[in-house]
């Protein structure tokens with residue numbers, strides 16, 4: 417496991433260099449959603465007994481922690497195919513596990529920053545929810561899943577175009593349907609069945625329940641944890657195979 | 661220090677290495693000379709753990725590259741063919757991350773990086789982002805980075821490709837200095853002068869096979885010491901002579917121009933493989 421901190425440290429250096437740009441870009445889409453959906457409808461529409469803005473914030477938290485954690489896939493890709501920096505890690509005496517850990521932690525860090533941005537935006541929209549340990553645990557598990565998935569995808573794809581395909585066909589649909597903008601229960605049964613299999617649905621449910629001060633379901637947490645472990649294992653395999 | 665036995669490599673249906681056997685003793689500066697596509701980079705990538713071998717064995721300082729991968733990696737420094745610095749990070753940060761990847765404690769890392777930056781004469785550039793450096797500086801930083809963890813063997817893959825003559829000489833001087841400090845050096849190149857100037861020993865690599873492995877002097881001595889390039893009817897060929905006196909007796913035909921020069925490694929490579937290291941077929945005209 418030695419060496420994970422070096423990988424993580426490198427990502428933090430880059431993160432620090434880009435922090436202001438990143439904060440700006442992390443605020444744009446949540447802000448647009450809040451204005452377009454939240455502010456415009458917020459006063460009148462109530463969902464599950466909450467104002468729409470209150471309903472939306474936990475959804476955005478789940479969505480952003482997913483997209484930002486998954487975002488490291490394209491970073492890894494660019495540094496692998498364009499800058500050849502992956503070679504530095506491959507030639508170093510560190511295990512694949514250490515490499516994956518470093519990158520996954522970097523993805524989770526990005527996710528946490530994005531969540532902080534959303535919660536801060538929420539304050540400006542007058543949303544005060546309870547951000548309990550269970551809330552953060554759900555956020556961490558969610559970002560763990562998608563950061564691991566990101567590493568796996570980054571190792572599998574052969575170019576940046578493939579990468580965009582994965583985002584378009586997997587991440588974006590999940591972001592919109594996984595209980596982010598509306599309760600999954602409003603969809604037909606068969607659709608609910610499919611969405612029930614997606615980790616983001618459970619993450620959004622758990623994050624929202626915790627934020628509303630309700631008791632989230634243990635089952636969802638277990639499922640998220642399991643999904644995370646599976647993705648992490650796949651990521652490890654993919655790194656092993658990334659040597660041609 | 662480096663031992664390779666029957667190394668082969670297939671990329672799907674490309675047979676890139678066809679049974680390489682090599683031994684590089686400690687402290688030697690070994691040059692691996694061959695045209696583009698000969699398999700030089702593939703050999704280095706296998707030894708440094710970036711690429712899987714298809715069959716065969718290799719040891720670095722006694723550590724088998726498969727059975728003791730991490731130990732083997734600790735023995736070597738790598739300067740790859742294409743620049744792979746972290747462009748957004750500063751020179752210092754690039755070296756620092758490398759030191760961390762090799763588990764160096766903080767004090768030792770600082771000291772060593774400082775020493776190396778002085779060594780490559782770039783102390784004043786330590787806070788410059790890598791992307792702002794010139795090509796020659798990037799090379800020097802990459803060499804310094806590969807030395808942070810004090811490797812026993814240094815792999816340099818075409819260290820001066822694309823650099824102009826003055827900067828190339830500066831890098832050569834740096835490489836010599838590194839060898840004098842006791843590091844074994846494995847260098848690939850397709851520049852004749854580079855191998856002649858630097859190497860204690862040269863292996864000729866052609867289409868995945870080693871066709872000769874000896875000191876530059878001995879490789880060249882097989883042909884004689886002097887060469888005359890003659891151009892007649894748009895064809896160029898070369899005749900070799902043991903001594904300058906013998907060459908002096910050469911009598912050109914009509915309409916023929918010729919030049920007398922010393923034999924070089926290119927001649928040796930050409931006589932063994934029928935092609936030039938620089939990739940041109942014999943007799944072909946130089947592009948102007």
Ligand SMILES: Nc1ncnc2c1ncn2[C@@H]1O[C@H](COP(=O)(O)OP(=O)(O)O)[C@@H](O)[C@H]1O
Pocket residue numbers: 660671674676694695696697698699700701702703
């Ligand atoms: N990743 C790869 N996939 C498929 N073929 C490759 C790959 N890398 C190198 N080759 C092939 O292997 C041969 C040797 O390449 P290389 O080791 O890069 O040669 P050199 O460094 O001497 O120019 C070439 O024919 C090249 O096309």
Ligand SMILES: [Mg+2]
Pocket residue numbers: 700701702741817818
């Ligand atoms: Mg090469």
